[in-house]
Amino acid sequence: MPSTHWPAPTATAPVDATVPLPGSKSMTNRALILAALADGPSTVVRPLRSRDTLLMVAALRSLGVRIEEEPSGDLRVTPGELAGPARVDVGLAGTVMRFLPPVAALARGEVAVDGDPRSRERPMGPIIEALRALGAGIDDGGRAAMPFTVRGTGAVAGGAVTIDASGSSQLVSGLLLAAPRFDKGVEVRHEGPPVPSAPHLAMTVEMLREAGAVVETAENVWRVAPGPIRAREWVIEPDLSNAAQFLGAALVTGGRVTVPGWPARTTQPGDALRGLLAAMGAEVSDGPDGLTVRGTGAFTGLEADLHEVGELTPVLAALAALAGTPSRLTGIAHLRGHETDRLAALVNEINALGGDARELPDGLEIRPRPLHGGLFRTYDDHRMVMAAALLGLAVPGVEIENVATVGKTLPGFTGLWESMLPAAPSAPPPAASPKERG
Numbered sequence: 001m002p003s004t005h006w007p008a009p010t011a012t013a014p015v016d017a018t019v020p021l022p023g024s025k026s027m028t029n030r031a032l033i034l035a036a037l038a039d040g041p042s043t044v045v046r047p048l049r050s051r052d053t054l055l056m057v058a059a060l061r062s063l064g065v066r067i068e069e070e071p072s073g074d075l076r077v078t079p080g081e082l083a084g085p086a087r088v089d090v091g092l093a094g095t096v097m098r099f100l101p102p103v104a105a106l107a108r109g110e111v112a113v114d115g116d117p118r119s120r121e122r123p124m125g126p127i128i129e130a131l132r133a134l135g136a137g138i139d140d141g142g143r144a145a146m147p148f149t150v151r152g153t154g155a156v157a158g159g160a161v162t163i164d165a166s167g168s169s170q171l172v173s174g175l176l177l178a179a180p181r182f183d184k185g186v187e188v189r190h191e192g193p194p195v196p197s198a199p200h201l202a203m204t205v206e207m208l209r210e211a212g213a214v215v216e217t218a219e220n221v222w223r224v225a226p227g228p229i230r231a232r233e234w235v236i237e238p239d240l241s242n243a244a245q246f247l248g249a250a251l252v253t254g255g256r257v258t259v260p261g262w263p264a265r266t267t268q269p270g271d272a273l274r275g276l277l278a279a280m281g282a283e284v285s286d287g288p289d290g291l292t293v294r295g296t297g298a299f300t301g302l303e304a305d306l307h308e309v310g311e312l313t314p315v316l317a318a319l320a321a322l323a324g325t326p327s328r329l330t331g332i333a334h335l336r337g338h339e340t341d342r343l344a345a346l347v348n349e350i351n352a353l354g355g356d357a358r359e360l361p362d363g364l365e366i367r368p369r370p371l372h373g374g375l376f377r378t379y380d381d382h383r384m385v386m387a388a389a390l391l392g393l394a395v396p397g398v399e400i401e402n403v404a405t406v407g408k409t410l411p412g413f414t415g416l417w418e419s420m421l422p423a424a425p426s427a428p429p430p431a432a433s434p435k436e437r438g
């Protein structure tokens with residue numbers, strides 16, 4: 001994947017494609033944590049291989065976990081005694097920055113945690129405070145953010161803790177995933193504005209239970225009992241959030257896209273695409289081949305509260321900019337703390353192409369307007385690349401800045417995108433010269 005600007009291809013005909021997608025980032029990184037803390041070796045089948053998951057693999061290895069890649073691409077994870085000293089690079093991965101420190105607290109020795117400059121601005125304070133309250137030693141120089149050093153003794157007392165997780169559901173998920181290994185388990189109580197991303201919390205609870213942990217939930221309270229995490233085979237589903245831009249291409253071009261292997265039941269938030277795209281006018285059907293979305297060529301805007309499925313916002317905002325009627329996307333103030341301030345970034349970049357997007361206190365209002373080509377900046381945000389590619393299908397001349405940043409969760413993106421597109425109509429054969437005509 002080049003690390004330079006990429007001219008987004010414009011569709012010359014309706015797409016008609018089946019697009020197999022790599023594994024879910026969220027499931028892969030949860031499976032790696034649970035496998036690393038398990039009572040024996042586990043296998044992670046069809047894991048995602050991307051910057052976020054490779055950072056998780058490297059972090060766990062640095063703490064003493066053996067992780068071997070099999071020829072199939074599956075990962076064999078053999079837990080070891082967790083120990084520092086170690087340096088963990090979280091990159092810009094929310095799942096690494098919130099899921100790894102509770103594991104580091106279980107290690108003996110010092111674990112230094114840092115990441116990309118932007119990672120130092122993402123919400124971390126509540127999980128640092130919580131880990132301290134649960135018995136971990138953390139030196140953060142009073143920043144309540146990265147970089148910090150976890151000074152582990154080989155055990156975490158655990159117990160009850162109250163946090164404000166309105167900034168990110170991952171603050172809760174991180175505490176829960178390691179909690180069976182805390183001496184007293186954990187009771188996490190949330191106090192504050194609502195926690196976003198409910199499906200991701202359900203994913204955490206479900207995967208813990210699949211590993212044999214005893215988890216109870218009530219409104220804004222999660223309890224995990226101390227006990228073993230069972231080694232097992234984790235089969236990773238395709239990343240349904242990464243399906244958004246491909247399925248969206250069916251709407252934009254009035255074509256058809258099928259994503260094979262769409263699970264019949266899942267905790268992934270991307271499953272909400274069925275309803276969201278249908279609300280915009282797509283025909284959505286599932287069958288043995290996977291999930292199929294068909295567009296008619298015309299589609300409407302969207303009025304939706306995306307609080308539970310915030311990571312779908314950039315692609316839905318791109319669709320909104322191309323829709324037939326205005327859109328209002330709400331419940332997503334927490335996106336200001338994602339890879340970039342996504343509300344500001346989307347407004348800037350859609351408007352730079354001639355669009356009419358504006359920020360609401362908790363979301364976006366987007367009115368469709370004819371767009372023109374130009375540079376689309378991506379702010380180290382993989383989903384800004386995905387959003388821009390979708391705009392480029394309909395708007396000639398969209399140049400995507402630093403397309404390689406999409407490798408955070410989908411390194412093969414440009415290839416997959418190009419293979420989804422119908423081949424450009426071939427040029428007519430050159431007229432034969434009088435001599436050739438004979």
Ligand SMILES: O=C(O)C1=C[C@@H](OP(=O)(O)O)[C@@H](O)[C@H](O)C1
Binds near residue numbers: 027167169196197
């Ligand atoms: O737990 C997870 O795997 C995730 C939770 C969500 O985070 P927030 O709750 O911070 O939005 C989501 O946006 C992110 O992409 C992945």
Ligand SMILES: C=C(OP(=O)(O)O)C(=O)O
Binds near residue numbers: 094409
């Ligand atoms: C918000 C996202 O990622 P992260 O796991 O870094 O929070 C995302 O993938 O949209």
